[in-house]
Amino acid sequence: MKDVAQLADVSVTTVSHVLNKTRYVDRSLVRRVETAVKRLRYQPNALARGLRRKETRMLGMVVPDNSNPYFAELARIIEDVCFESDYNVILCNSDEDPTKERAYLSLLAEKRVDGIVFVASGNDRSGVEAVLQQKIPMVVLDRELKGMKCDAIVVDNRAGACRATQHLLDGNHRRIGCVCGPTNLASARDRLQGYQDAFTKARLRADPKWIQPGDFHIEGGYTAIQTLLDPPNPITAVFVANDLMAIGVLRGIAARGLRVPEDIAVVGFDGIALGRYTQPPLTTMAQPIREIGKLATELVLSRVNGERKEPRIHRLETSLVVRASCGIATPKRAGAKK
Amino acid sequence: MKDVAQLADVSVTTVSHVLNKTRYVDRSLVRRVETAVKRLRYQPNALARGLRRKETRMLGMVVPDNSNPYFAELARIIEDVCFESDYNVILCNSDEDPTKERAYLSLLAEKRVDGIVFVASGNDRSGVEAVLQQKIPMVVLDRELKGMKCDAIVVDNRAGACRATQHLLDGNHRRIGCVCGPTNLASARDRLQGYQDAFTKARLRADPKWIQPGDFHIEGGYTAIQTLLDPPNPITAVFVANDLMAIGVLRGIAARGLRVPEDIAVVGFDGIALGRYTQPPLTTMAQPIREIGKLATELVLSRVNGERKEPRIHRLETSLVVRASCGIATPKRAGAKK
DNA sequence: CAAGCTTGCGCAATCGTTTGCGCAAGCTTT
DNA sequence: AAAGCTTGCGCAAACGATTGCGCAAGCTTG
Numbered sequence: 022m023k024d025v026a027q028l029a030d031v032s033v034t035t036v037s038h039v040l041n042k043t044r045y046v047d048r049s050l051v052r053r054v055e056t057a058v059k060r061l062r063y064q065p066n067a068l069a070r071g072l073r074r075k076e077t078r079m080l081g082m083v084v085p086d087n088s089n090p091y092f093a094e095l096a097r098i099i100e101d102v103c104f105e106s107d108y109n110v111i112l113c114n115s116d117e118d119p120t121k122e123r124a125y126l127s128l129l130a131e132k133r134v135d136g137i138v139f140v141a142s143g144n145d146r147s148g149v150e151a152v153l154q155q156k157i158p159m160v161v162l163d164r165e166l167k168g169m170k171c172d173a174i175v176v177d178n179r180a181g182a183c184r185a186t187q188h189l190l191d192g193n194h195r196r197i198g199c200v201c202g203p204t205n206l207a208s209a210r211d212r213l214q215g216y217q218d219a220f221t222k223a224r225l226r227a228d229p230k231w232i233q234p235g236d237f238h239i240e241g242g243y244t245a246i247q248t249l250l251d252p253p254n255p256i257t258a259v260f261v262a263n264d265l266m267a268i269g270v271l272r273g274i275a276a277r278g279l280r281v282p283e284d285i286a287v288v289g290f291d292g293i294a295l296g297r298y299t300q301p302p303l304t305t306m307a308q309p310i311r312e313i314g315k316l317a318t319e320l321v322l323s324r325v326n327g328e329r330k331e332p333r334i335h336r337l338e339t340s341l342v343v344r345a346s347c348g349i350a351t352p353k354r355a356g357a358k359k
Numbered sequence: 360m361k362d363v364a365q366l367a368d369v370s371v372t373t374v375s376h377v378l379n380k381t382r383y384v385d386r387s388l389v390r391r392v393e394t395a396v397k398r399l400r401y402q403p404n405a406l407a408r409g410l411r412r413k414e415t416r417m418l419g420m421v422v423p424d425n426s427n428p429y430f431a432e433l434a435r436i437i438e439d440v441c442f443e444s445d446y447n448v449i450l451c452n453s454d455e456d457p458t459k460e461r462a463y464l465s466l467l468a469e470k471r472v473d474g475i476v477f478v479a480s481g482n483d484r485s486g487v488e489a490v491l492q493q494k495i496p497m498v499v500l501d502r503e504l505k506g507m508k509c510d511a512i513v514v515d516n517r518a519g520a521c522r523a524t525q526h527l528l529d530g531n532h533r534r535i536g537c538v539c540g541p542t543n544l545a546s547a548r549d550r551l552q553g554y555q556d557a558f559t560k561a562r563l564r565a566d567p568k569w570i571q572p573g574d575f576h577i578e579g580g581y582t583a584i585q586t587l588l589d590p591p592n593p594i595t596a597v598f599v600a601n602d603l604m605a606i607g608v609l610r611g612i613a614a615r616g617l618r619v620p621e622d623i624a625v626v627g628f629d630g631i632a633l634g635r636y637t638q639p640p641l642t643t644m645a646q647p648i649r650e651i652g653k654l655a656t657e658l659v660l661s662r663v664n665g666e667r668k669e670p671r672i673h674r675l676e677t678s679l680v681v682r683a684s685c686g687i688a689t690p691k692r693a694g695a696k697k
Numbered sequence: 698c699a700a701g702c703t704t705g706c707g708c709a710a711t712c713g714t715t716t717g718c719g720c721a722a723g724c725t726t727t
Numbered sequence: 728a729a730a731g732c733t734t735g736c737g738c739a740a741a742c743g744a745t746t747g748c749g750c751a752a753g754c755t756t757g
Binding site: 077087109110113268299 | 400402404405406407409410415417420425426428431432435438439442447448449450451452459471492493577581606607610633637638640
């Protein structure tokens with residue numbers, strides 16, 4: 022910058038003001054500065070700027086695993102919105118490991134990101150506290166950390182899972198299995214609850230043997246469905262707590278020579294884009310993933326820009342997307358049963 | 360930091376040295392500093408540090424689209440390796456748009472990332488030049504920019520596509536279609552070439568009508584296969600230039616009531632993890648994606664750490680992964696035919 | 698006991714910007 | 728023509744760390 026100033030024969034102050042258009046500068050000087058910038062291929066140093074301005078135009082994004090299509094899509098949306106607003110995003114994969122989560126949150130705080138989108142997994146308070154007390158705007162997805170002074174976005178996992186299961190009940194399935202997620206995750210527990218709620222509401226009982234824990238990964242779905250199909254007189258339908266596992270389930274069923282939905286009906290959860298293209302296409306309880314991503318980013322950015330609203334929990338609706346894998350044409354509403 | 364120094368009643372110099380363990384400090388002072396750090400919840404400012412040290416411990420990563428599983432997996436690996444070495448990665452989606460590419464490269468340069476992993480798409484020299492002349496280590500994937508002073512990692516797309524197609528020929532298919540990628544991408548062109556090479560080598564001719572351009576996205580595969588299957592006496596096999604489109608192709612075939620591999624054999628390209636779980640599992644020409652990611656990151660990081668080797672082009676091998684979608688049990692080697 | 702070493706720490710410059718403050722020159726008033 | 732405004736720019740102090748250099752106190756040595 023000094024060099025630019027020298028070459029253009031002005032002060033660095035003027036160079037700065039020209040670059041930022043932050044006060045009037047004479048035409049001729051502007052031109053001189055601009056040509057000097059071009060000649061020297063000058064690129065401002067964002068660190069120095071950030072240090073002075075106390076902003077970095079970077080957001081941190083912590084997700085469990087960006088190779089899970091759900092988070093990949095979410096990341097893509099967040100990144101897009103950020104790009105629009107001239108922000109960059111730092112990608113962090115936590116693997117749902119509290120230690121990694123803490124490490125990343127702390128790193129992001131040190132890097133002085135302007136905000137954080139955090140897909141929380143465990144009950145990790147400490148890491149979050151550290152960030153908040155640095156006054157870094159943050160929005161937490163998928164988990165309501167009660168008592169936390171920051172926005173959260175959640176979907177009603179329980180109600181969604183319940184409706185998904187009801188859809189199978191409506192299709193006259195009675196022996197309905199559930200491949201659920203790791204029970205240390207609140208969202209997984211809620212979805213399991215919802216599955217059970219559906220039975221309760223229908224005055225039926227879910228056999229505990231029908232419930233098989235998964236890991237939210239594709240292989241987990243594959244192996245879970247195997248043990249679910251092993252016993253004689255097995256389930257005729259299965260609710261899978263996320264779409265990635267559902268893909269594994271579809272494969273596992275096919276590997277046994279069974280057909281979906283004729284032999285086993287399958288319903289997933291998440292609404293990833295891939296669900297349209299599975300064999301057969303996947304019926305799923307879709308999260309409004311685009312909205313979640315947009316809202317999350319906008320919430321963070323609005324706080325970055327000084328918005329001072331009271332933090333709150335935003336609850337979004339899931340919606341049932343009926344495709345072939347459940348073998349039930351029209352979704353009946355729960356209310357329609359009475 | 361000043362506050363810490365004050366509270367511990369030492370100079371900021373000492374605080375810095377304690378934090379970085381960069382010179383001997385008396386035990387008692389170390390303790391005083393450490394407790395002060397805890398009490399104040401002090402977190403060093405990475406911007407200031409970076410400014411002084413001229414490093415950011417951040418890498419830029421530019422990919423076309425992180426929601427394509429191939430790039431998602433790549434990103435994941437890169438991020439993992441970086442985490443090991445205490446680096447963060449900035450995620451950038453270029454959408455294969457030269458303008459976005461330039462914008463991102465320039466932004467990354469301003470942010471003074473220590474290095475860049477760049478999955479190049481177009482022929483964009485300018486953006487790359489700008490980075491290189493800033494002396495930022497960079498490795499370019501998927502495209503050899505000749506004359507560029509930086510490392511590149513490529514796979515032999517042409518040979519890979521050729522072998523994939525040969526595999527179909529070996530399976531006694533003669534009318535083999537090709538869903539190729541956008542022709543402005545070198546990798547897509549090479550794969551198309553490889554497809555044609557296979558015919559040439561077998562002294563056969565590929566009907567131009569069998570070649571259908573795609574967009575490397577899932578829907579593109581779906582629509583491409585439709586037009587490929589429309590004519591009477593259609594193809595009996597298809598080579599798809601990437602796995603994502605291949606998934607679309609599988610769906611498209613199923614939607615017409617045809618079966619894979621009995622009616623149409625399918626071979627993809629990329630080797631994404633999802634390929635194991637498609638219906639049927641996808642035969643594909645796999646890129647060594649883990650190696651690519653690791654090598655890319657290691658190359659960049661080694662240069663960050665002052666390695667001064669001559670930049671070179673690293674060529675990696677693809678390998679055929681035979682699953683059910685091609686309907687051919689054992690891959691015959693091209694050489695075995697003679 | 699003086700000279701020279703070693704040990705342990707602090708001073709102050711530096712990294713590359715932004716920005717509050719003030720100054721000089723030209724213009725408008727009265 | 729003096730007083731007061733405008734206009735257009737530069738000076739220098741931050742921002743928060745790192746690090747070369749040097750200083751004082753305690754030791755060793757001859």
